Amino acid sequence: MQEATFLILTALAGGSQHGYGIITDVREISGGRVRLRPGTLYTALDRLRADQLVEPDREEIVDGRLRRYYRLTPAGGKRLRAEAGRLQAHATAALTRLNLAGGMAG
């Protein structure tokens, strides 16, 4: 799973959000490193919708502009959980080995 996709799903894991909300949330989650552009975001959302990991939630009009909210589907939640578990296992393995190597060096 691409990092942008992972972060979009993570942004939606806390509840439904609209496009601009996802962009600001992803920036926050990644510590300002990942700045999604609208074109990229909607390409990813389209793909996620096709895979039924994400679905439109509700719409509202704010200042005359359309806001469509998206939410995680149960399949999306499952997929994100699996991916997060995988990343966590990798990170744990990396840190364990680094600590081991560090212990031997010191």
Place this chain on the structure above:
Amino acid sequence: MTDQANLERGYRRLLAWYPRAFRREHGPEILAVLMACAPDGRRRPGLAASADLIRSGLRMRLRPSVPRSARTVRAAIGLMYAVAALRTVYLINAVYVFIVLACIDDNKIHHMRLPEVTGALQVPPVNIAGFTVGIVGQLAVIAVWLWIARAAGQRRNWARTAAAALLGLATLEIALFFAAPRLITDMPDAPALAMLTWPVVAAAVWLLWRPASTAFFKPTGSTQVPGKS
């Protein structure tokens, strides 16, 4: 016109790169996000934002969203794009060969007396008309494959039939190369291209007619008649 209206018009123009159906459904929504993301005082879309919209729009046009579950269709679409890519590479090479051949001074070659080389180079002077027809034909075939790949992604059932028909033509083409080699084309290495693309096309057609693909093209429920089982 205010800066904001100007900017919005610029974004609207960029959204034209997206497929119409997508634009109709998501246009206003993306426009709202674009306007929210734009820094204050911006009067026209920035270079990076424009590049992002153009790239995303083109990507969506060329690569319709096929669900991950429809593996066979995704693979078939990939193969069809591979055919188009192969033919594009071939076309570029053919144009290059054509230019090289056209630039060679005939007289010099005939004085070189290299029996094996002259055998290959006696073909010039190049048949420009034949070559032009060949290049236009190649471009048409590439366009047709891109079109069929796109249609397959949009669940158009005729795309499967069209792909099968093209496989028939490709088979016929190879048969003709064997039967009457000089009759077909003045393009260099055309038989090699035909042989190279045939298995790819055959694989794409096979994938498109698998039961798993049929489920994608004809979703359950749409063809069922109520009351009959």
